Amino acid sequence: MDSTAKSNSLTLLIIIFIFNVSASSSNLTPSFPKQALPTKSGYLSVNATSNSAIFYAFYEAQSLTSPLSQTPLLIWLQGGPGCSSMIGNFFELGPWRVTKSLNLIPNPGSWNRIFGLLFLDNPIGTGFSIASNTDEIPRDQNSVAQHLYTAITTFIQLDPAFKDRQIYINGESYAGKYVPAIGYHILRMNSRLNASQRVNLAGVAIGDGLTHPLVQVTTHAAHAYFLGLINERQKNDLEKIQFEAVRLIKQGNWSAAREARSSIFRLLHNMTGLATSFDFTKKAPYKTHLVTEFLKSREVKKALGVSGSFVFKICSGTVKEALREDVMKSVKYMVEYLVTKTRVLLYQGQHDLSDGPVQVEAWVKTMKWEGIEKYLNADRKIWKVNGELAGYVQKWQSLANVVVLGAGHYLPHDQAGNSQAMIEDWVLQKGLFENVNFTPCSVL
Ligand SMILES: *[C@@H]1O[C@H](CO)[C@@H](O)[C@H](O)[C@H]1NC(C)=O
Ligand SMILES: *[C@@H]1O[C@H](CO)[C@@H](O)[C@H](O)[C@H]1NC(C)=O
Ligand SMILES: *[C@@H]1O[C@H](CO)[C@@H](O)[C@H](O)[C@H]1NC(C)=O
Ligand SMILES: *[C@@H]1O[C@H](CO)[C@@H](O)[C@H](O)[C@H]1NC(C)=O
Secondary structure (H helix, E strand, O other), rough: OOHHHHHHHHHHHHHHHHHHHHHHHHOOOOEEEEEEEEEEEEEEEEOOOOEOOOOOOOOEEOOOOOOOOOOOEEEOOOOOOEEOOOHHHHHHHHOOOOOOOEEEOOOOOOOOOOOOEEEEOOOOOOOOOOOOHHHOOOHHHHHHHHHHHHHHHHHOOHHHHHHHOOEEEEEEEEEHHHHHHHHHHHHHHHHOOHHHEEEEEEEEEEEEEOOHHHHHHHHHHOOOHHHHOOOOOHHHHHHHHHHHHHHHHHHHHHHHHHHHHHHHHHHHHHOOOOOOOOOOOOOOOOOOHHHHHOOOHHHHHOOOOOOOOOOOOOHHHHHHHOOOOOOOOHHHHHHHHHHHHHHHHHEEEEOOOOHHHHHHHHOOOOOOOHHHHHHHHEEEEEEEEEEEEEEEEEOOOOOOEEOOOOOOOOOHHHOOOHHHHHHHHHHHOOOHHOOOOEEEEEEE
């Protein structure tokens, strides 16, 4: 072997060595750079007589465009029921995203660019949150809201600077139930409290949400048919199950109605062979399992203020089971109340077959609200970000609806930059979200 060949093979060996070390070490001990740590994280107790507590991770705004006391605070709730908000944090809208090699990289589309961002694992028993006993896990939206209210008011008391900041409740998917529930609860509490004790709720936002199942469940067959994914006979077969789901809801047979909804998606998968109903354009399911892999590490858990022995599940079967009878119940009346007292944003990814634009438009037009005709007749505006087509915005006074192009169910994952532009403009009432001759008020 001459010296060049020797040094070449040595280089090769070194490369193989480095590759192996980095591959295996990243699998065993994901790195959590110091700068990626939340500003605060840990637990908020929800019950004075048990250990039940909601896990939180809070990221302060990366840059301040106004004094801290005037910097809005966004709260994020994941869906499921029973899925961890760490999906939102490390896969969608948080400041750091987990990669395939289980490292964290900055997310330029993070929602905490100019706002504080608080992730809550809700309800108890979800993600890192603690349910000291299964009976304490909420079974309806009223109980979900009570625990969230305790957690949120406890969080606000952690820092005197939080007190005056505007609060926006955000969430996705099954949080289409949680977001209205906690928003409604806050408004009801505020009406009974003195100004200094109120939660400064300034708006609620629901992404790809399940809110009014009675109507949403009737849309899937036609949706798939008009996308060319199924034929007319298959559409008829799906419609039969949809009618059954509606019949069961009207009977108040909640478990069977939920089962019927699941059957619709099972059959749709079977007919179409799609990788996921969360995005009909995707060739493989979303890689949310990376979040689970990342959060298995003791070091990562300790860095977040969680016990190293905590067994993290991305979605809790126990919580899902506790809320079984709740799934098909509507919270539409809460949204109808919220639009009269505060601002409401609905947004969906164009490619979502579960809780996308078709499903949301169907229930919104059944809203009982004095502004609904005006909203339905409002122009659907073309929305651009940096000169590029990003989607469509329909808005009248307190209600705005956005369809985001090129996104599925995990919309901020698919369209990070555009989702950031959307939330910032909506919160700040800029661009297409500007309010003319209308001042929202959250005080009764
Ligand atoms: C608090 O925990 C106790 C004991 O498990 C339970 O009986 C009670 O319902 C819980 N209260 C709330 C608000 O969850
Ligand atoms: C509100 O303030 C009034 C007067 O300061 C006081 O009497 C009352 O107890 C307060 N209400 C609540 C709910 O704290
Ligand atoms: C609910 O519906 C299922 C399926 O149709 C049926 O087997 C069950 O008896 C129903 N339960 C009630 C309480 O009506
Ligand atoms: C659909 O169901 C049939 C009958 O159970 C089965 O043979 C087929 O493999 C399924 N197709 C898909 C794509 O799951």
